[in-house]
Amino acid sequence: MFGNRHQIITANPANVQHILKTHFDNYHKGRIFITRLYDFLGDGIFNVDGESWKFQRQVSSHEFNTKSLRKFVRTVVDTELHDRLIPIFSGAATSGETVLDLQDVLQRFAFDNVCKISFGFDPACLLPSLPEAEFAVAFEDAAKLSSQRFRTPAWKIMRFFNVGSEKRLKIAVSQVHEFARKIVREKKQELAEKSSLESVDLLSRFLSSGHSDENFVTDIVISFILAGRDTTSAALTWFFWLLHKHPRVEKEILKEIKQKSDVAVFEEVKDMIYTHASLCECMRLYPPVPVDSKLAMNDDIWPDGTVVKKGTIVTYHPYAMGRMEEIWGSDWAEFKPERWLERDEGGKWRFVGRDPYSYPAFQAGPRICLGKEMAFLQMKTVVAGVLNRFKVVPAVEDGFEPKFLGYLTSKMQGGFPVRIEERGELNLD
Template identity: 80%
Template sequence: MLSGAASDKTVLDLQDVLQRFAFDNVCKIAFGHDPACLLPSLPQTEFADAFEVATQLSSERFRAPILIFWKIKRFFNVGSEKCLKIAISRVRDFAKKIVREKKQELAGKSSLESVDLLSRFLNSGHSDEDFATDIVISFILSGRDTTSAALTWFFWLIYKHPEVENEILKEIKEKSDMPVYEEVKDMVYVHASLCESMRLYPPVPTDGKLAMEDDVLPDGTVVKKGTLVTYAPYATGRMEKIWGSDWSMFKPERWLERDEAGKWRFVGRDPYTYPVFQAGPRICLGKEMAFLQMKRVVAGILRRFKVVPATEDDGFQPVFLAYLTAKMKGGFPIKVERSSRFMD
């Protein structure tokens, strides 16, 4: 797809392309199912469209100035709530279809041959259809939108900071002779750049937890059972108290230090300072897989192409939309240029 765009000088919406990639990828890994959203023709798919509508309208409930409005619309089944109901129905129908097909597939086998997560999940005794359907939707939500959101803002930031892109290219070139897994695992500067990108533009800008019992936070704040506690990785990542006076700068080096041999070594932050992947018992189970995917995509694309925003306005600044997951308003239109940086 990128080769075609480079040859034809066509404009692609990188945000859409990355969402399609992440959707196909998570479906293959989680369910052994390929929805083929990333075909060169960029087909419209009912489920992906419904999923997008459902996540957007769900998040808008939290931003309603008066909460009773959306509840009234839901009661009378009108407006955005009617659209949300239809979208959710389509999402659940698709997810149930996957669960039923997977159950039939497993019923015809004497042993577990499939390596996808849903097969292992069903085979472990979690056979309730509604519960399995919720798991399918959860996998897609966590694997599709978060990875694509992180990569969308990452490619924007490295375009704006060519010195960072040059360091990334240098590292990619150094690791290019390694086996794929070792290559990706050893990309320290790319890893730091992704962490820094997600500090400024976290894939989940705000998140909330419901207290199941009375509790007390470390600072003494009393939390009663049934209270919704919301925290904001977007705000945390921009606090001068945590990140210093240069918090607004895109600076991968803040995650790195030199070892005795003069090579970069990654220095992580504790998950409560950097809650992009949550923390404690609720820490993201797919964190390592997400980094593996993102570093592989970064290396694969930058080895062959340069991503350039398709705007004539040098001062253009994309707008950050905080839905359930982060979005770039209007997408991220780009032009793709072939790179000769690895030809020598």
């Protein structure tokens, strides 16, 4: 049961395809989810159904597919990597004793990137002092407290009396929206004074294309920040943990990196096939979004014969699906990038994608993640830039196993303490 509603959880790829594609129109976000996230996300693309979603998806899809945005994203990510992330790692390596929370560092890296891409605003979370940026703190509080509503039956009463977590949520949401609207107004003013904006962030693009409603652009950009803030950092956090446990895979990735003359060049990062497969394999075991739910709008029957009544919460489970022998075989528990690869006639690796309904790490169907390619670009750029110079060593006791926390996005409980070592010359034969 989900509150007073029935809930059905599935890990069957045929059912997932039925929900996300074949009968897409029957499975909505639904009021139970929209109302819990509305104060934070408003009518943004990730919190709406029907015509509003279709319109936002169409507008966003057009912008995401432009070459100029992809070039802007590459520039933002490269700058954040070389000007901030690598100097922090270099300082930690020089010290030798410095322990970094890699999860926190990667979240800061991702937050800086996604804010610059979405708003054209730099929150500067990844400065050497690792500052408590006001907007970043408010955003984190708003996301965390909004997700707590799913586990707090009395949240509406608490909101009415403005007490406890609901009082804190109200303050955090107010700070996020106030800040976002301030940026929107400044961008609109800049646009009014110029024939076109020089900036190519998403907000500027929406405003330049005639979408000037303040609430519309504020809600949609906040949704994009939420989507890009924790997903890539979550995947990378678990990725570096898995590399530590599997030095064979790290060695293969290093071979691939050494073949590239300049990891900042997009074409070369894009062609890192083994690294791409390793990231996919990581997200199979530790998906950034571990579960996702919809509301059945009408009675239905799934391919496996499950009867679904109108008003039922249906949940598909990427975390469970990534660990099923029926989907991945008897070696499902192994971290094995090769399951995503095959050799071509020349003996080179070729990536072999999986059915998105067996591997819904980026959702699938009409709502498939718009930022999927940008996410891979960011992750591969980080992997190449970091591993080329440093070795990431967990600062944990022998036998330590991190705990996976699944909220709106996945986390490593308590963070991920690491030491950074300069990488010397390697024999990769």
